Amino acid sequence: MSVVTVQLGQCGNQVGQQLLHSLLCDAQDGQRKELCTASRERFFHQDTHGELVARAVLIDMEPKVINQSISRAARSGMWRYGETSHFSQKQGSGNNWANGFCVHGPAHREVVEDLVRREVERCDRLSGLLAMMSVAGGTGSGVGTYVTQCLRDVYPKSFILNHLTWPYGTGEVIVQNYNSVLTLAHLYQLSDAILVHENDTVHQICSQLLNIKHISFADVNSVIAHQLGSVLQPALTADSQGAYSRNPLGELVSALCCHPEFKLLSVSSIPQVPLASMAYSSFSWPSLLKHLRQMLISNTKMEEGIDWQVRPPAAAERSRSLTSFNTSLANVLILRGKDVYSAETAGFEDPALYSSWLSPQEAFSVWKSPVPFNKYEKSATLVSNSQALLRPLDSMVGGAWNMFASRAYIHQYTKFGISEEDFLDSFSSLEQVISSYKELR
Amino acid sequence: MTQSVVVQVGQCGNQVGCRFWDLALREHAHVNKKGLYDEALGSFFRNVDSSKCDGEAHSVGGRIQHLKARAVLVDMEEGVVNEILQGPLREMFDSTQLLTDVSGSGNNWAVGHMTYGSAYREQIVDTLRKAAEHCDCLQCFFLIHSMGGGTGSGLGTKVLSLLEEEFPEVCRIVTSIYPSAEDDVVTSPYNSILAMRELTEHADCVLPVENQSLVDIVKKIKHMSHGGKPGTVIRGESAIISGQGGLIGAEKPFDAMNNIVANLLLNITSSAPSPPLYTLADVSVPSRRLDQMFSDAFSKEHQLIRADPKHSLYLACALMVRGNVQVSDLRRNIERLKPSLPFVSWNQEGWKTGLCAVPPVGHSHSLLALANNTCVKSTFMELRERFTKLYRKKAHLHHYLHVEGMERGHFSEALSSLSCLIEEYQQLDATKGRLVPDAPRLRIAR
Numbered sequence: 001m002s003v004v005t006v007q008l009g010q011c012g013n014q015v016g017q018q019l020l021h022s023l024l025c026d027a028q029d030g031q032r033k034e035l036c037t038a039s040r041e042r043f044f045h046q047d048t049h050g051e052l053v054a055r056a057v058l059i060d061m062e063p064k065v066i067n068q069s070i071s072r073a074a075r076s077g078m079w080r081y082g083e084t085s086h087f088s089q090k091q092g093s094g095n096n097w098a099n100g101f102c103v104h105g106p107a108h109r110e111v112v113e114d115l116v117r118r119e120v121e122r123c124d125r126l127s128g129l130l131a132m133m134s135v136a137g138g139t140g141s142g143v144g145t146y147v148t149q150c151l152r153d154v155y156p157k158s159f160i161l162n163h164l165t166w167p168y169g170t171g172e173v174i175v176q177n178y179n180s181v182l183t184l185a186h187l188y189q190l191s192d193a194i195l196v197h198e199n200d201t202v203h204q205i206c207s208q209l210l211n212i213k214h215i216s217f218a219d220v221n222s223v224i225a226h227q228l229g230s231v232l233q234p235a236l237t238a239d240s241q242g243a244y245s246r247n248p249l250g251e252l253v254s255a256l257c258c259h260p261e262f263k264l265l266s267v268s269s270i271p272q273v274p275l276a277s278m279a280y281s282s283f284s285w286p287s288l289l290k291h292l293r294q295m296l297i298s299n300t301k302m303e304e305g306i307d308w309q310v311r312p313p314a315a316a317e318r319s320r321s322l323t324s325f326n327t328s329l330a331n332v333l334i335l336r337g338k339d340v341y342s343a344e345t346a347g348f349e350d351p352a353l354y355s356s357w358l359s360p361q362e363a364f365s366v367w368k369s370p371v372p373f374n375k376y377e378k379s380a381t382l383v384s385n386s387q388a389l390l391r392p393l394d395s396m397v398g399g400a401w402n403m404f405a406s407r408a409y410i411h412q413y414t415k416f417g418i419s420e421e422d423f424l425d426s427f428s429s430l431e432q433v434i435s436s437y438k439e440l441r
Numbered sequence: 442m443t444q445s446v447v448v449q450v451g452q453c454g455n456q457v458g459c460r461f462w463d464l465a466l467r468e469h470a471h472v473n474k475k476g477l478y479d480e481a482l483g484s485f486f487r488n489v490d491s492s493k494c495d496g497e498a499h500s501v502g503g504r505i506q507h508l509k510a511r512a513v514l515v516d517m518e519e520g521v522v523n524e525i526l527q528g529p530l531r532e533m534f535d536s537t538q539l540l541t542d543v544s545g546s547g548n549n550w551a552v553g554h555m556t557y558g559s560a561y562r563e564q565i566v567d568t569l570r571k572a573a574e575h576c577d578c579l580q581c582f583f584l585i586h587s588m589g590g591g592t593g594s595g596l597g598t599k600v601l602s603l604l605e606e607e608f609p610e611v612c613r614i615v616t617s618i619y620p621s622a623e624d625d626v627v628t629s630p631y632n633s634i635l636a637m638r639e640l641t642e643h644a645d646c647v648l649p650v651e652n653q654s655l656v657d658i659v660k661k662i663k664h665m666s667h668g669g670k671p672g673t674v675i676r677g678e679s680a681i682i683s684g685q686g687g688l689i690g691a692e693k694p695f696d697a698m699n700n701i702v703a704n705l706l707l708n709i710t711s712s713a714p715s716p717p718l719y720t721l722a723d724v725s726v727p728s729r730r731l732d733q734m735f736s737d738a739f740s741k742e743h744q745l746i747r748a749d750p751k752h753s754l755y756l757a758c759a760l761m762v763r764g765n766v767q768v769s770d771l772r773r774n775i776e777r778l779k780p781s782l783p784f785v786s787w788n789q790e791g792w793k794t795g796l797c798a799v800p801p802v803g804h805s806h807s808l809l810a811l812a813n814n815t816c817v818k819s820t821f822m823e824l825r826e827r828f829t830k831l832y833r834k835k836a837h838l839h840h841y842l843h844v845e846g847m848e849r850g851h852f853s854e855a856l857s858s859l860s861c862l863i864e865e866y867q868q869l870d871a872t873k874g875r876l877v878p879d880a881p882r883l884r885i886a887r
Contacts, residue, residue: 090578091443095793170775171792174757207769215769398879399790405880406787428883435885 001127001246003042003232004119005056008147009140010065011165012132013058014217017069018225019132020044020054022374023233024079032371038234038244044079045122052079055123057115058086059147061093061104061139085119087111093138097179098416100142101186105150108143113150120155128159128249130232131191136167136176141183145190152190159249162191163228166198166392175409177400182418184393185426188263188433192253195231195265196389197224201301208304209272226374227269230381235334235367245367255365256330256385258358261436266388268295269381270303283378285335285343292333292380293347299326299388312352327440328354328386334367337378341368355440390437397430443580444484446572450515450600451553451593453618454586459525461585462510462533471802478505485511486533487575511576513538513568515600517557517592518545540568546591550632551844551851553595554639559846565600566607573608581612584644588636589620589629598639605643615644619746619820621653622827628837630827631852637821638855641862649817651746661742731766731806735774738810739782746820753816754873755784757791763799764806771796785869786877815873818866825859832856 007016020043027039044052054073058066058081066088074080087108093100120126131148133140144162151160164183167176187194202223206215210223234244237251245251257263270292273281291303298310310324331353335343349360373379403409404423414420449458469482478488483501486508510533516522519541526534540561546553573579582604586597604613617640620629640647738760741749762771771794784791801807831837832852841847 091580168772169790170772170779171790172794174788174791174793177790203769203772213769214767216767220768398882401882402787402880408787428885431883431885 001042001125002045002055002123003127003249004116004123004129005043005054006116006129006131006147006151007056007058007069008131008133008144009060009137010062011134011137012140012144013060013065013069015163015165015221015224015228016056016058016132017072018218018221019228019232020056020079021073021076022222022225022229024052026229026233026374028078029375034244035234035369035371042127042232042234042248053082054079054085055119056081056085057112057119059088059112059115059139059143061089061091061100061143063088063090082119085115087115093142095136095173095175095179096138096412096416097142097145097175097182098413098418100138100140100144101146101182102142102417104139105143105146109146109150112147113154116151117154125246126155126158127247128161128192129155130161130163130249132163134165134167135180135183136173137179140165141179145183145186148187148190159192159253160190161193161195161249161252162187163195164197165224166196166396168199168203169392169395172199175403175412177396177403178409178413178423180396181400181426181430182423184433185429188429191263192249193257193265194263195228195267195383197227197267198301198392200392205272205302209302210274212274223272226272227267227381230269230336230373230379231267231334231383233336233369233373235336235369237367238365244369251365251367252332252383255332256383258330261433262329262385262440264385264389264393264433264437266301266384266386267381268292268301268384269379270295271376271379272303275375278375283376285339285378285380288378288380289343289345289347292382296328296331296348296382296384296386296388297326297353298324299386301388312350326387328363328384329440330354330358330363330365330385332365332367332383334369334381334383335379336369336381337372337376338370339378340370343368343380387437387440390434393430393437394434397427397434401427443578444511444576445581445583446569446576446579447485447510447512447583447585448515448569448600448604449512450584450586450597451590452516452518452521452587453590454584454593454597455514455516455521455525457616457618458512458514458585459521459528459530462512462530466508466530466533468802472799473505476505478503478508482508483577487511507532509533509535510538511572513540513572515540515565515592515596517542517553517596519543537571538568540564546595547840548589548626548628548632549591549840549844550595550635551841551847553591553593553597554599554635555595555844555846557592557596558599561596562599562603565603569600569604569607573611579608579611581614582608584613584615586615587618587620588633589618589624589626590632593618594632594636598636598643601639601643612645613643614646614648615640616648616650619649619651619824621651621656622823624652628831628840630824630831631837631841633824634828634859635851635855637824637862638858641858648811649746649820651820654745654747657747658743731770732774732777734806734808735778738808739778746817748814748816748819750812750814750816751781751783753783753814753818754870755782755788755791756813756815756869757788757793758782758813759793759795759811761795761797761809761811762806763797763801763808764804765798765800766796766806768796783873786872815866815870818863818870821859821863821866825856825863828856 005016007013023039023043027036040052044054047053058069060066066086070081093104129151131144133144135141148160148162167173199220202220203215205223206212206219212219232248237245239251256265270288271283291306294306294308295303297312298307300306313325331348333345333348345366348364351360354360354363410420447458449455465485473479473482478501480501488505489507489509512534514522514534522539522541546557584597584601586593588594601613601615620633737743739751744750775792
């Protein structure tokens, strides 16, 4: 079953292109026919000349990045985007959510729906839609939210997963907090699951784990593509009965998002080492899993500086909220590589890790694939619905609220049709989400 | 890509504008080796086939035939515009882009704004409209003028209000050259303050530049070029003074300074306008050491008005980096400088960043910092003082009141508008350093 990727805005188009590229490279590399076929079928279709064409739609209000992504794909010689699968305008959205959501979105609704429809109709069976965007700017955030709304209307029964890139905490765009708040509040009503990558975290991975001195956005995007790819590449799940799962988005959503108040998913992946060191590194499942588990409970986003002091609370202490311990609602662990069937994952089934609503068996799922991913002999990725994103979310909402209290920059939004009431609604929804995650135990 | 139209008004405006077009051509020539008319060129130039009689413009992608600047040149004296038309840039402007008269405005804002403003209203609108029609997707008007004289100040602000009337959706960014205290035009405070009122009403964003700062920067460079080793230092100046590598002999007095402003304009690409108006601009001397460049950008020696931003309050700051600079360099420097820069409480992370891989001609990298900072108020307060000195004695007032349409009311209104603006900055300043508690968040009932 196929996934149609909708790439929105500058970030969405850059990350999307890298994601598709790394998925395909990995599939061809591994030389396992079944995986290769499943992966290709999921993300690409073949044209009349046998060339692989991505099941993707590229949307932006400026042409520059779309053109770059299209030519990068073509240069690879392995795949390309459909010739007519893109839509762009000239002016951009001026980093303004309201401009994207109220003006550009509606203006181009038909064209965009048409492009997506064509891709969907090409699929034998649609597994779901993956919308990729950032939250800080104007197009990815504003147009992206509007497009998600349209997709929800047109495909009410399909799974929609939004992949969001959150900006650096120290500011890339002055009104990034406003744009983020408006996006998240709206997406919460529309999306089935929201998968988040934070620029700050990925940047640290690049500098501390991958030892990159001068980090460019290409480096950042390549880490995001790797992590996301390790989630989306086909795997064997409990439901898939010995074959590669045909319903990746559905299984992810049903495993992780059991409650509409809890849709924020974070991703951690280990190991992350520079390519040059790969030959000298050896990995064992017990070690990888032990580190990943501790990363989860101490809320460390990468395999460095893990706080080993953090322990799950004893049953008696459950009612007290411990700030350093990260409570999970649900987790999906994805293991790829050698000896994957011998990996012991019982550590993740500890009831102490989870809230009391679900039994550990319901809260925890494992997907496996014997094929190594992206040159890592063994790799483990954890997709987690937990309190991991609580702090960045809280600081985003807090920053936006402070600015809103002074009504700074609000005129830029009201002139396009977003009122102060709309802002207040978005703030309330997100405070609700924050409160729910805080109370999770 | 979108297009911008440059409107240059008055003697100063046209001189600076001229340097701008020169620099722009140089930059594009440096990068565009194949002679193709690309998107980047298209944002400031039209590509015209001069063999066709109606000079129809070519679209992006073909070879460069004949470049015409997307510009409108206005002056009530012919001297400067004529010079431009006889100089090396003459081919870039055709007669439909010019608006001139002979007698000048006599350094009188009222003559520029009221007399010429009404006399030439239709022609101005016509010329602007023509320039706009040549654009596929017009994003922004750049107005260049001085505040101290008569045409740039008076007619320039009239043009600004016409731009708002006729093209309300198009962003208006104004580069205003403010007179120094030793300005030889006695009435420059009157002209400046009358013009400021118009800017406050009609501009989206203003980049104030003080002549005195430009003089200081040029002096510093002269000093560097004579004191330091010729090889390394001359590269430093050439970014500020258009690529000629040093000050050569008989140069016109304002040339070097005009280049600085032209360079500033070149580095402003499209970006969303900041809400309050007055933005502090800074030109950084591109130095070999990247981090040094970032530090310099915030030091008071590199500002284009005489003010120290570090001791005042930042409302927002935009950093535009050109050249071989990566996002990690940018983040590192922001983290490093943040602790010493006071930001307003509701915008602690108020940074906008932009990266452009193409460096300016002759350098590996450069940085432009635009800041919305309360230190601009000191410039305004000084100006207000100079104004009041004259106004109290009613000096030269009759020259203005003689002009039809001009009243005492205009003066008092302009003064109070400026005082309001200063007051707003004072209020913001008062919050500096005070620990403003976070606004209480919404509580969820459980």
